Amino acid sequence: MTQNPFLQLAAPLRQQTADLLRAAIVAMEFKPGERLIETRLCERFDVSRTVVREVLRQLEAEGIVEMIPRRGPRVAILTEKDIRDLYELRGVLEGLIGQLFAIRASAAQCAEVIGLTEQIGSSLEHLPVSERTQLKDRYYHVLLAGADNEAVERALRAIHSRTELLRAYTLNLPGRALRSIEEIKVISEAAAVRRDPVAARAACEKHVQAAYEAAKDGFHVLNQIGGD
Template sequence: MQKVERPKTLKESALTSLRDAITSNTLKPGTRLVERTLCETMGVSRTVVRECIRHLESERLVHGIPNSGFVVASISDSEAREIYEIRALLEGAAVKACSKVITSEVISQLYAIHDDIALYLEKDDIKTALKLTTSFYELIFKTGEKHVAWVLVEQLNSRISRLRAFTLNSEGRKTAGPKDLYDLVKALEEHNPERAVEICERHLRQAYEIAVQIDKGTKL
């Protein structure tokens, strides 16, 4: 018997919708979150909207301004740098552990997810590509039994996805990013931890450099 998935509640659906709007940059940093507008757009009550905003505040995607309500938060250069540094440490450990125990079944799954990521990026469907990228790394972390590390990554995932969305919109990144992921799977398939860590670090370094360049012209 297959596991029956629990249907999403109205709040969960609204939270996903609002989070996606922020991480995809549809709602840009500094945008004021007007409750009435959000209620009308998503077709939910003010109670649901307020719960969603409070949840996103805990994820550091929005922040409150006294007497002005909530706005979409920006990510400073120092915060972006620290996020990439943390990712490098956690992902480096995960790919290293994964490379030692990975099976042909998991390798096939990673290649399949990679193909889907490349396909959706080609279609300019950034939202789906971001969700697939999260699944890609989740599989690597859990295969390497880095479960606590993945919990830490999940706490940063909203801001990680937001940074990814910014970098994926830069010239050449939609092809360079998937190429790095393919090379990473290849290194894992060859059980080459040093190569896997090297690719992971290079991928993150290039992503951070792109994010810094973007930040010069627009808020992250």
């Protein structure tokens, strides 16, 4: 059966546009609460209104965009309770990921985690935020692959999407990068070196708790500078 070439092109274009808009929101080019005008997005990304609407629906499903009745889409504003709920769930899921990695990961995956940990330790504090998040995302990608649980991975990716803006802010807090490096070293030691599932779970949960404490500060700052 011959595939429709338009469908082959449309999905990548939609995903590329979604990635660009998501990155712009994380970079604070669109602030929390700011309205997202379809015509302006069409001009900015050089895509049709249909593509923009599909992208907005995708980002709404991720929790990054919210639809306001009679006003249209805007960048989502997380409440203090949202932050608490998300990080509580993230702690449980990342703890499980660490535990499963220690049990299931291959020797090659363990070696990759150890190598990425060394790379993070030597460079994370000096990198711009965009490169820091990319490096940590690579680290998480290997942990998720080693844990080998697609249901947990999907749930965790959804949470990371909603907290992406806070992650970018918290990595810039004084001393947070260094503390994050030490926390990652503890996770890697437990999960990839000693293969201790109990210690790996505890280390992941402690890392998320520290991230939550930083995120609470980020919440107040980001919503103060948000627009409407």
